[in-house]
Amino acid sequence: MVPEKNDKLILLTNDDGLYAAGLRTLLEVMEEFGKVVLISTMESMSGMSQALTVKTPLRVKLLEENEKHRIYACNGTPTDSVKLAVNQLLERYPDWVVAGINHGANASVSVLYSGTMAAAIEGCLYGITSVGFSLNNFSPTADFSVCKKYIRIIMKKLATRPLPTGVCLNVNIPAAEQNEIKGIKICRQSKGNWKEEFEKRKDPMGKTYYWLTGFFQNHEPDANDTDEWALTNNYVSVVPVTVDMTAHWFLGELEEKFKK
Amino acid sequence: MVPEKNDKLILLTNDDGLYAAGLRTLLEVMEEFGKVVLISTMESMSGMSQALTVKTPLRVKLLEENEKHRIYACNGTPTDSVKLAVNQLLERYPDWVVAGINHGANASVSVLYSGTMAAAIEGCLYGITSVGFSLNNFSPTADFSVCKKYIRIIMKKLATRPLPTGVCLNVNIPAAEQNEIKGIKICRQSKGNWKEEFEKRKDPMGKTYYWLTGFFQNHEPDANDTDEWALTNNYVSVVPVTVDMTAHWFLGELEEKFKK
Numbered sequence: 001m002v003p004e005k006n007d008k009l010i011l012l013t014n015d016d017g018l019y020a021a022g023l024r025t026l027l028e029v030m031e032e033f034g035k036v037v038l039i040s041t042m043e044s045m046s047g048m049s050q051a052l053t054v055k056t057p058l059r060v061k062l063l064e065e066n067e068k069h070r071i072y073a074c075n076g077t078p079t080d081s082v083k084l085a086v087n088q089l090l091e092r093y094p095d096w097v098v099a100g101i102n103h104g105a106n107a108s109v110s111v112l113y114s115g116t117m118a119a120a121i122e123g124c125l126y127g128i129t130s131v132g133f134s135l136n137n138f139s140p141t142a143d144f145s146v147c148k149k150y151i152r153i154i155m156k157k158l159a160t161r162p163l164p165t166g167v168c169l170n171v172n173i174p175a176a177e178q179n180e181i182k183g184i185k186i187c188r189q190s191k192g193n194w195k196e197e198f199e200k201r202k203d204p205m206g207k208t209y210y211w212l213t214g215f216f217q218n219h220e221p222d223a224n225d226t227d228e229w230a231l232t233n234n235y236v237s238v239v240p241v242t243v244d245m246t247a248h249w250f251l252g253e254l255e256e257k258f259k260k
Numbered sequence: 261m262v263p264e265k266n267d268k269l270i271l272l273t274n275d276d277g278l279y280a281a282g283l284r285t286l287l288e289v290m291e292e293f294g295k296v297v298l299i300s301t302m303e304s305m306s307g308m309s310q311a312l313t314v315k316t317p318l319r320v321k322l323l324e325e326n327e328k329h330r331i332y333a334c335n336g337t338p339t340d341s342v343k344l345a346v347n348q349l350l351e352r353y354p355d356w357v358v359a360g361i362n363h364g365a366n367a368s369v370s371v372l373y374s375g376t377m378a379a380a381i382e383g384c385l386y387g388i389t390s391v392g393f394s395l396n397n398f399s400p401t402a403d404f405s406v407c408k409k410y411i412r413i414i415m416k417k418l419a420t421r422p423l424p425t426g427v428c429l430n431v432n433i434p435a436a437e438q439n440e441i442k443g444i445k446i447c448r449q450s451k452g453n454w455k456e457e458f459e460k461r462k463d464p465m466g467k468t469y470y471w472l473t474g475f476f477q478n479h480e481p482d483a484n485d486t487d488e489w490a491l492t493n494n495y496v497s498v499v500p501v502t503v504d505m506t507a508h509w510f511l512g513e514l515e516e517k518f519k520k
Binding site: 044046047048049050051052053054055057058059060077079080083084086087088109111112113118121125126157161164166167184186188189191193194196197198200201203207208209210211212238239240241242243244245246247248250251254255257258 | 306309318319339340373421427457460461463470498499505507518
């Protein structure tokens with residue numbers, strides 16, 4: 001596949017690995033819009049956030065090519081994959097960077113840990129229209145078909161009305177039947193955090209080790225304008241995510257603090 | 261060291277590893293304020309962002325203990341280290357989470373990739389007063405003594421005037437002589453991105469691999485209210501960083517986009 005001048009060129013990645021069902025569903029829908037270059041890892045890269053690989057070399061292998069897509073395997077993080085594709089593998093800057101469909105929601109503060117959303121943020125840093133999609137279902141055999149309708153609606157909107165520089169979308173789809181989903185809701189990121197509980201175990205040599213577990217705690221369950229509320233109430237949540245982490249509203253007060 | 265009720269309990273970490281000079285300088289200054297629990301890795305964890313270790317177990321080892329501090333080695337990312345310390349190693353929630361002093365600046369969009377800032381953000385998610393410090397000098401033998409004065413000023417301010425929930429500080433110190441530094445400047449995160457250039461090489465088997473390199477491009481070199489401007493002009497930059505990545509200013513417009 002070599003993209004023609006008029007083809008939309010779409011870069012697709014995820015953090016659940018090349019064999020994830022969510023990735024395959026997103027590939028199918030993206031091929032309706034243009035030519036797709038897919039790059040991902042053999043194994044899952046969940047929870048890698050915006051991590052970069054700086055201590056080991058990156059490898060890439062072209063696995064599959066046909067008229068609609070090229071598929072590459074890479075050993076890096078989702079962010080590495082986007083960087084490598086944009087700088088080394090693509091004929092030109094892609095029109096879109098799409099990531100997902102993640103197995104499990106990336107609402108609230110999960111946006112900070114998510115490899116899927118990091119890939120979208122990375123695309124956004126290049127000035128490319130970028131979206132991360134997630135389904136609120138961790139199961140590897142989850143039914144992703146319910147997502148297709150909403151992915152189409154959102155990408156059609158973005159095709160004619162691009163996002164401002166430095167903003168990408170975080171889309172979370174409820175784990176519900178098609179007829180239960182009430183529509184799309186534009187939201188803000190809910191306040192919350194993960195309450196970590198570690199499982200403390202002993203290895204066969206008697207040495208202690210820990211597994212990270214934990215559960216999410218929503219700090220504002222009653223607010224009806226958050227992504228957590230939308231998901232709980234069977235709406236598709238769409239949060240505009242900015243790469244600017246400055247607490248702008250606090251700049252003046254902080255200046256006062258430092259004057260006194 | 262067991263913290264008394266009236267002791268300030270300070271959790272200290274970094275992403276350059278236990279033997280980094282910047283970490284030792286920050287330990288020295290923090291011991292002036294309270295009892296310190298230091299946790300870090302044997303090797304560098306640069307560029308790990310907010311990554312979590314989910315596929316391998318975490319290990320922790322108490323390396324050193326005296327009246328002023330305890331030092332732990334951990335095999336996880338900076339974010340893992342904060343989670344593990346808060347949940348498993350500390351007697352109570354720390355009063356402060358401090359990270360650094362990073363070898364190299366974490367201004368502009370580097371906040372998204374930085375393991376040091378991720379540790380501060382993680383502390384912030386727990387509702388703890390959190391600050392990441394960086395010196396604009398990548399050298400392992402950089403002179404960190406210039407940082408001490410500004411770390412003291414900033415932490416003294418925070419001791420009496422805490423930050424609002426969900427906000428931590430990103431402090432970058434210029435690589436300049438003490439008498440050249442003009443003071444502290446409250447700033448916003450500069451717009452910019454990394455222009456990646458990969459070094460493409462052949463291994464002894466003739467196979468291609470890539471090393472990530474690249475350089476930072478400041479998109480607004482003329483703006484005088486950014487962290488990049490402050491550093492270039494020999495000010496210590498202090499950016500209030502929010503864990504809320506919502507582009508609030510764009511919510512209304514996005515809603516309009518989806519109505520039409």
